Amino acid sequence: DTAVSQTPKYLVTQMGNDKSIKCEQNLGHDTMYWYKQDSKKFLKIMFSYNNKELIINETVPNRFSPKSPDKAHLNLHINSLELGDSAVYFCASSPIAGGSTDTQYFGPGTRLTVL
Amino acid sequence: AQSVTQLGSHVSVSEGALVLLRCNYSSSVPPYLFWYVQYPNQGLQLLLKYTSAATLVKGINGFEAEFKKSETSFHLTKPSAHMSDAAEYFCAVSVTGGGNKLTFGTGTQLKVEL
Numbered sequence: 001d002t003a004v005s006q007t008p009k010y011l012v013t014q015m016g017n018d019k020s021i022k023c024e025q026n027l028g029h030d031t032m033y034w035y036k037q038d039s040k041k042f043l044k045i046m047f048s049y050n051n052k053e054l055i056i057n058e059t060v061p062n063r064f065s066p067k068s069p070d071k072a073h074l075n076l077h078i079n080s081l082e083l084g085d086s087a088v089y090f091c092a093s094s095p096i097a098g099g100s101t102d103t104q105y106f107g108p109g110t111r112l113t114v115l
Numbered sequence: 116a117q118s119v120t121q122l123g124s125h126v127s128v129s130e131g132a133l134v135l136l137r138c139n140y141s142s143s144v145p146p147y148l149f150w151y152v153q154y155p156n157q158g159l160q161l162l163l164k165y166t167s168a169a170t171l172v173k174g175i176n177g178f179e180a181e182f183k184k185s186e187t188s189f190h191l192t193k194p195s196a197h198m199s200d201a202a203e204y205f206c207a208v209s210v211t212g213g214g215n216k217l218t219f220g221t222g223t224q225l226k227v228e229l
Contacts, residue, residue, distance in 0.1 A: 004158070031215060041203060043159075043219040055214050090158055100209045101147050101166040104217060106158035 003027050004107035006091050012113045013081055020077045021110045023091030031055070032074035033092040033104065034066060043090070049074050078112075086114045117142035117208045121220035129228050134178075134193040136223045138206030141187065146208045148189040149217065150180055153203040162204075165189060176200070201227045 004025045013019055025032060033056075034046040048056035052068045063079040078085060088109045094102040122137040140146050147166050151159040163174025170182040180191045189206060206220040 041153075041222045043205065043222075045216055045218075048214060048216070056216055092159075094215055096215075099215050100211050100213055101164065102215055103149075103161045103164065104159075104215070106151075106160070108158045109156075 004091055004093055004105050006089075006107040006110050008110060009108065010111050010113075012115065014115055015081055015083060017081050018077070018079045019081060019112070020075055021089055021091075021112070023074045023076070023107060025072055025091075025093040025105070025107075027093055027095075027105060029093040029095050029105070030071060031094045031096065031099075031102075032068065032071070033094075034074065034076050035090040035092060035106075037088040037090060037109070039087070046076075047074075081112075081114045083114050086112055088112070117144075117146060117210055117213075117218055119148075119206045119208050119218065119220040121204075121206050121223050123223055124221065125224045125226065127226040127228060128196045130198055131195050134191070134196045134200065134225065136191040136204050136206075136225065138180075138189045138191065138220060139187050140189060140206075140208050142208060142210060144210050146210055148180075148182060149207040149209070150174065150178070150189075150191050151205045151207060151219075153205065153222075155202070159205065162191070196225075196227045198227050198229070201225055 033048045047066045049068045051071045091107040092104040094104045149164045150162040165182045173179045207217040
């Protein structure tokens with residue numbers, strides 16, 4: 001039973017399209033995150049949500065919009081895709097809001113390729 | 116703002132040799148430090164973390180790390196490398212009041228040779 005799952009695993013699309021990535025966790029955690037890993041494997045946080053409330057919103061273009069319908073789900077919608085959006089996007093979750101020592105549990109990633 | 120620096124983007128060791136992956140941090144407040152491992156085409160998995168208790172932290176798969184405040188370091192070691200240790204290793208830092216925001220280093224690719 002996968003703890004943090006993401007769909008799709010691979011996403012290939014054209015510039016200008018709109019796409020969504022879905023994330024679900026079955027760990028009962030309160031907090032969920034989106035990270036972007038670029039081609040050099042650098043990982044940077046994009047957003048975090050605690051029980052459907054936005055907590056962290058890093059400097060991310062407003063073409064990226066997270067949506068959390070409930071605390072087990074955090075989806076990422078991207079409008080008007082650009083070449084530079086090509087990356088691997090990871091979803092993660094952790095038990096407690098603001099728990100700075102909490103372990104974050106990562107999903108398997110979604111590899112987005114924009115042509 | 117806090118940050119981590121990982122020295123050496125690529126490290127190569129022989130099977131059975133000591134593994135040493137370096138991480139230095141910068142933080143104006145007491146940090147919490149983490150090592151995560153990423154196997155090819157997978158998500159990240161926690162190896163170990165320092166949360167201000169014991170400075171020598173033991174993790175999974177025989178890895179350990181020591182928090183040294185005087186050196187602002189949190190280097191990862193394993194006495195004897197195994198082929199299965201080949202992966203990307205990330206050091207990360209968070210601080211109290213940071214909303215559990217992890218700031219990652221640039222990663223170190225560990226290669227294990229026969």
